[in-house]
Amino acid sequence: MSMNNPHSVPTLDDVARVSGVSTATVSRCLNTPNRVSEAARIKVMQAVEQLGYTPNFGARAMAAKRTFTIGAIIPTMENAIFARGLQAFQEELHTCGYTLLVSSTGYQAKTEAEQIRTLVSRGADGLLLIGYDRDPDLYEFLTRRSVPTLIAWAFSKTSPHASIGFDNHASMRMLANEVIEMGHRRIAMISGLIAGNDRAAGRLSGVRAAMRTHGLDGDAMPVVQTSYETKNGAAAFEQLMQANPRPTAVMCGNDVLAVGAMRRAREMGLDVPRDVSITGFDDIELARVVTPPLTTVHVPHREMGRRAAKELVQMLENGSKGPVIELQSTLQMRGSLAAPTADH
Amino acid sequence: MSMNNPHSVPTLDDVARVSGVSTATVSRCLNTPNRVSEAARIKVMQAVEQLGYTPNFGARAMAAKRTFTIGAIIPTMENAIFARGLQAFQEELHTCGYTLLVSSTGYQAKTEAEQIRTLVSRGADGLLLIGYDRDPDLYEFLTRRSVPTLIAWAFSKTSPHASIGFDNHASMRMLANEVIEMGHRRIAMISGLIAGNDRAAGRLSGVRAAMRTHGLDGDAMPVVQTSYETKNGAAAFEQLMQANPRPTAVMCGNDVLAVGAMRRAREMGLDVPRDVSITGFDDIELARVVTPPLTTVHVPHREMGRRAAKELVQMLENGSKGPVIELQSTLQMRGSLAAPTADH
DNA sequence: TCGCATTATGCAAGCGCTTACATTTTTTGA
């Protein structure tokens, strides 16, 4: 029993005392109001109001063994790559009565492992993770703890894990095909860091595959790997343009890198797309804001987020195994890509 | 005691049993390892490892009445306005041993109220809030619950609340002074929504004040209020440019709006800054990526985040009242602002 | 060697909530 000290935080006991019912009834009022008489409900709600009572989440989680919380672990919040999808995820979760807890890893596998444990120990009922690549121990841990987990932003038909996403390899290959068919032969790529990042790896291999299809030597393509920051995109672009002859098209692992490349091109006095074509991936807002607008791969982020939420909730409520869903990405042709000019 | 079922989640009891010590010792091993003999520590850690034990956060919070968690409630994660500052906040918190919980409100006061209650009921030891404007009941609630709260992104010397930020009014006024002294007389503004947003209000009043100082009628300035999205900035810009004569400078409440305005200017065949100057506020990455780069007010987001973390931690650990700190913003003059051309 | 100060450990009482089960009250149908 909490004492009568008006300065201590009110508890369920206090509400029960004030409203003259048992703690069980108060609890039911809050969680399953239709199992309680209207009279009781009114008394209890009044007491709740009067006391300014807020349930203690930890206690509730411990007693109920449910938190109605979903955890999401994303590589970064710094740029907008995951923002839109996550927003949709959150909105859908909210309509299902769940709360979202987000944390980010800075693309560090070790940090991700920590965050997974943290979220689980905080009682997340389910988890959203980005991409497949991670230590099998983690998958085992999640299985042991029986925390339903859905993987997003990646798709592979051979995946043993529930997942929803698009085919990074095929998407980038599709874009590379366009680039090549437009006449580009000297193609370079600014890729995200491949290690532990299946999405980045897929995009790179997609470009190489398209080149091979067209009789070009994909393995000889100049590639700079760097983390997803505009300034890195800029630096990588400059480096790639040192080659002689210069590439006529620079394909980037995502829009952030591409925008960095465009900025540096401008600073170097190069005109896009006349002197060099540049492409991105993701189709975040940035892509339509730069001059010229960026040719990129449009990813249905919002749909992915929304469906991820639906599927995950279903997984926890039905105890089902979870689906493997492929979403379609589409090419977004804009001004930053054009046929190479004759004098190059 | 949890049963021997190897499929159930291991608890402290299990660790105690396996390592042959009491639960108290296990707990101390985990929380205050230097109060425990080396022998015990080794045995316990082995058991922890072997069992794959993770402490239950809810139980721990309930018993210890501390969570080492700080909550931050920001208006939006959609654009990058708060990203950099929050990142720094998080990093600093991490080095102090705290975890950050973020949630966003979509600029809805009601949602913010909910989120505050949610974070408190989740046991946040302290809170970071953006801006002053909110229902006094909320402040009272936080006081009653004695949750240390720091307000960021805003500064007012008369504030009764602990806060760290910059003077939105003065910053924008400074920028407006430049614009006017450059020769602009017909100035329009695309402002964020003022209601319940002291930062947006301060920026608008800053422009008006600068105009008055220069003998212009600030109240007559054409203003469109809209929420912070590029597409809204674009629409507002188009609307403002219908005026005859057209404004020679459009000042925007933040960079996101400004970038939208620039995009629409380009679409309308207007050259920036020859036909019209555009300015922003925040100096997020976007500002340097657009063409021409955006003149804006640079806000020391990272420093603000870092110091906010430090101060907040101090508040909870010393029980101190918390400071009121002003940070300096600086003008960032770039290509989007120039003197009006003669023919306008 | 002994006695006392230190250090290490254990015991057990909660922390605030949910929920199975038991009990009481109300409703229903004949």
Add this chain to the structure above:
DNA sequence: TCAAAAAATGTAAGCGCTTGCATAATGCGA
């Protein structure tokens, strides 16, 4: 009108952890 079914409420046993206090082990100086 009354018994049985249904609805509402109460009782109390945990959920997994921390920590004040009591007890046991160890170290140290003389």
